[in-house]
Amino acid sequence: MPEGHTLHRLARLHQKRLAGGVVRVSSPQGKFAAGAARVDGHVLTRAEAWGKHLLHHYDSGLVVHVHLGLYGKFTESELPMGEPVGQVRMRMLGAPDGQPGFGTDLRGPTACEVLLAPEVEALTDRLGPDPLRRGADPDRAWRRIHRSRRPIGALLMDQQVVAGVGNVYRAEVLFRHHISPFRPGTALSVDEWSAMWADLVALMKVGVRVGKMVVVRPEDDHGAPSYAADRPRTYVYRRKGEPCRICGTPVAHTVLEARNLFWCPTCQPD
Template sequence: MPEGHALHRLARRQQRLLGGQRLSVSSPQGRFAHEAALLDGMVFRRAEAWGKHLIHRYDDGRRGTAATRRIVHIHLGIYGTFREEALPMPEPTGQVRMRLIGDVLGIDLRGPNACELYTPDDLDALVARLGPDPLRPDADPEIAWRAVSRSRRAIGSLLMDQRVIAGIGNIYRAEVLFRAGVDPHRPGVAVTRDEFDEMWADLLHLMPIGVRRGHIHVVRPSDDHGAPAYAPDRPRTYVYRRAGEPCRLCGTTVASEQMEGRNLFWCPNCQR
């Protein structure tokens, strides 16, 4: 599943490619057909992200309170993808949930967990369920700190809980904990405020790099040597997907286990 930086990068790209254009909207697959008919011919005003959720905003091009506005909520999940095509677009193949055609290109959405019309109240309810998103300027770390400091759940679980911090996935979870030297099994109540602040500041530093570069970059320049990335096209990491390999800093074997159904990676020596 894409982590938060990928959704923010996607929102910025779609805003740049489609913003201000009157779109043709359809659902070749048919599962979004009624909603697509309501959107067809509307102006694409804005794309934005909250954590792992993508929001599209449309209006009918009129000004004032009489204007019709629509909101689309998209959650890609594990299999959802967008594909861009120059115009004229080829006939759709496969399960295209939503097709957007602008002035010079089109975008197909396939396989999302969710693609649905939202009301403003629906969007408010979604945002209320999410923790602060480090990539949004309105993110309030106090909300996340209260959730962490009052919980006996492991910090490794809390960081993956979108109700605590929105947008964090398995890679950022593993790497931020390693960089802070925090054992992922430690209960939230045992994490100090200084440790939390260090991890939050690290997210504010690392996630925008992911947005700019299009991939996660977590290894400090001084540590960027030794073993290669866990796969040729994947980011170099300290511990993520490196089970059984030597820690880049101390040489201890990187450990791995399942935590709440997700693979967890850590260095038993560096993270105490």
């Protein structure tokens, strides 16, 4: 599932290429036809991301909410676009003044829906602070973490605690701070949380800027390659049984709250 930096990159792209002009919105697949008709021909005023949620704000006050889920993906193209290929849930076409024509197709999202302002507010109120949003308050997350007996590895994946963190950033930031994913939130110190939050902000900003996750420190960026082509080199994520880049201990794997979890038992002791 795409993590928060991917949605922020999409929001920046759509803001740059589509905001400020009339956007033609359609649903070649048909599943979003009624929603597309409500915003078609309106001006896209703003595109933003909040955690793993993308929000397109229109001059009518309506907002299109997209959650990519496991399989959702946007593909981009200059105009004119060809005929839709595959199951395109939403197509957006626009050419704001002074900009070349731009189009994007959305396929396979978990959610693609039109929301009213109170519904958007209810959605964002449910989310924890997003490390990529200006003014995000890490204390909001800390207040939930230090009262909880749930493992920190589960709390970091809870979008109501921290918005935008997924499996890769979860595994890697815990490794970088030598914290066991099984440590209860109540056993985490405020200084440890502050250091992790600052690291998440820095790592995810790099992800937005370069379009990929960079989680291994330069001095450790050697040895085994990435776990798959075009994937980030990681300390522990997707490296089950391979030697830890720091100590050589085989990387461990289990399932925690229905999500794959990777860690080094030596560098991240219980």
